[in-house]
Each structure stands twice: as structure tokens, then as C-alpha cells.
Amino acid sequence: MSRADAILFDKDGTLFDFHATWSVWAGRVIRDLAEGEAALMARIAEAAHYDLATARFLPTSPIVAGTNREAAECLAQALPGRDVDEIETHLMLSAARAPLAPAVPLAPFLDGLRARGLRLGVVTNDTEYGARAHLGATGVLERFDFVAGFDSGHGAKPAPGPLLAFARTVSVIPARVVMVGDSAHDLIAGRAAGMACVGVLTGTAAADDLAPFADAVLPDIGHLPGWLRA
Template sequence: MSPQSGPRVAAVLFDKDGTLFDFTRTWSAWALRVMHQLAEGDARLIDAMARELRFDLGSGTFLKDSPVIAGTSLEAAECLAQGLGGRDATALERFLSEEAARAPLVEAVPLAPLLDSLRRSGLRLGVMTNDNEAVAHAHLRQVGVSDRFDFVAGFDSGHGAKPSPAPLLAFATALGLPPAQVVMVGDSTHDLQAGRAAGMRTVAVLTGPAGADDLRDLADVVLPDIGHLPGWLCAVEA
């Protein structure tokens, strides 16, 4: 189905990290700080955690195949637990959630005016992240946009995690919309695979670690960032 041939777009479901927030500028320095905290100065433990996370200590960035990019916070905790010699992953996830809720977020574009513009055009909005739901709400409150969304879900909200289409379909069901009227916007293959499996249109953005070549085959369009979404939606509805 080409974007121009589908039904009217009624709702947009966003991924969070790498989509609403620039992934590298938000999470790379944060991850390095967390690893140093957990290692308590032990360079060998930092190296081991970085290997498990697929984090390049030289450049201070996540590699494209890092399980953290599209994984759940529990999966990130499990990677750290391996690097720390088998520490309790559940306790580490609680620590990560507490630290993540205080992360210095970098918006991919100014979010409030963009979201207000989309809402004025009649669109319903949601967030589905493989982070946990409490952290997602904390981040949206931190940047003052929590009231713009009709639906916010994490991997622990009872709908599953991407790349399963189930949490995306939960959004459509909650709004009483057919999936074909929903656009899924994300920066990872997990986001786009979930969107395709749900029968939604898919929009890729390049504010995460993945490049256009990684995402193009799964997307109706690849955009530099979500600031270009209104223009694409206008073209689709024309």
C-alpha cells in the first residue's frame, strides 16, 4: 500500500527515544555515567559492560547493533548484569529506571509546538516505548508535553513490546480506530516492523543510531526528524 492510496490518517503513534528525543545526545553520555557509577572506578567492569551493551567507549556512542537501542529497559539491565558478573538484573532495572527518569533530555525538535500543530489538525497522538511506562510519563512531564497524548505505554503496560504489533494495536483499539488510519513513527527496525505487522503506515526518522539504509525497506518514508512529519502528512492527505 502506498501512502497516497490509504485511508485518512487519524492518529500518530510515536516511539520515544530516538524519535521524540535525540538518542545519541540524550543517552550516550548518560550511559557512560551510569557505567562509571556501577563500576565504582573499575575499568575492567566498564569495559565488560560496554561490550555487553555494544557501546563504543572510544566514540562514546552506542553501536548500531546495540540491544539497548530498541530493547526494553529490562534487556538493558540484563546486559549490564552480564558485564558485572551476574548481578541481579531486576535490581539493576530499578536503578536504571530511577536514573533514566532524571536524564537530561534533548528533544529531537521543539516538541510542544509540533504536537500542538498535529492536534490542531485533528490527529490523536500516542507514545509506545520499549522503556517502562513510568519513565515514559516522567520524560513527557519533564519537557511539558504529557497532556498532548491520548495514550502512553511501555513494555510493562500489559500489551507487550515492539517488534510485536500488540502494543500498537492496543493504541488503535483504545482510540477506536482501524490500524490503517494510524501512522507509526520510529527510529528503529523494531518500531517499523511492529508498524508493518499491525497494518499501519510507517515513518522512519534519523534521530536514532540507525541510518536511512537500515530503515528504508520498512518505511513508507524516511524523514530527517519528526519536524518533517506535518509536511509529509499534508502530502499524504492531498
């Protein structure tokens, strides 16, 4: 017997390895916004908590679990005179072309879950536009019954609104849904929604960061089927 009837995934750091996708993307964004000027790149990186030397976000970065709008407001601190709406649009469009690095081969993984009768969804603090672009680019958009971004009208994590919207959409009680994510935001949202919570280590958080909020912490989503059967 499975532990759940539906699985809800975070996107970045969960379906896609965070650093291989988003740290690479952020380096390009910082160069673009600074137009290659070294001093300005350093100021933007400092605001974003991004290490230019290692080309990686630091775990303290407010961008890691934030919404696209919050990321734009963060970067705007280092870009006085630049319009936040303009920065937000730049982030949305550039993020849709990010170099995607799936945490596991997604099509067979998702097909395996669907074959077991599980309903699947994605809730991200990215835009819905970005989420659909990424899932479409990797050929898996149609595997999901529900896709929501922070701008889809259900709210943003760590609030439980978008998670509960998924449960309603697929007609599954929250207690039979598993929320899978790489950040405390994801798992706090899952707890607030009354769902089981599984953390994965393909984001920026360590196991000790996730364990207080999780029923289990797994190396990546590829270990989820085994946990569901346990």
C-alpha cells in the same frame, strides 16, 4: 486531506535525539555500575556495545531497541553476582533523570498536530514510568492520548500489541494510524499492526536500515506535517 487520523510515536530516538540523550546517560550508568573502575567499565561497555572513546552506543547494541529488562540482562553479563532485578531498577530510576534532548521543540510540534484533529500516542520499550517522567519533564505529557511502555500489559515492540492497543483506545482503525520510529523494531511492529510507517534518522539506524520497512524516511519528526499533507 491528511494521510492519517492518528500518529503513534516511539520515544527514544524519535521524540528525543538518541545519542544526545541516551548515549550520554549510558556513559553515566556505566561509570555508576563500575564505581569508576576502568577495567569493569570496559567490560560493561563491551557487553552493551558502547564505545567509551566516542561516548556513543554502537548500532549493534542490543540495548538500543530493547526493553529495560533486556538492557538489565545485557549489563548483568559483565556484572557477575549482581542481581538483574537490582540493575533493572537502577536503570529505570536513572533513566527517568536522563538529560533529555528533544529532536524538535515538542510542545509547538505536538500542538500543531493536535490542531489538525490528530490523536497522538507514545509506545516505547522503555518502562511506562520512564516514558511518563520524560514526557512530563518536557511539559508534553498531556498532549498524548495514550502512553505505553513494555510493562504496560500490551507487550513490547516488534510485536504489534501495544500499537493495536493505541488504535483501540483512540477508536481509529490501524490503516489510518502512522507509526513513527527510529528503529526497524518500530517499523516492523507498525507493519504487523497494519499501519503506515515512517522512519526518522534521530536514532542509531541509517536510512538504508529503515527504508525496507518504511513508507518514508525523514530526517526528523519535524518533517512529518509536510509528509502528512503530501
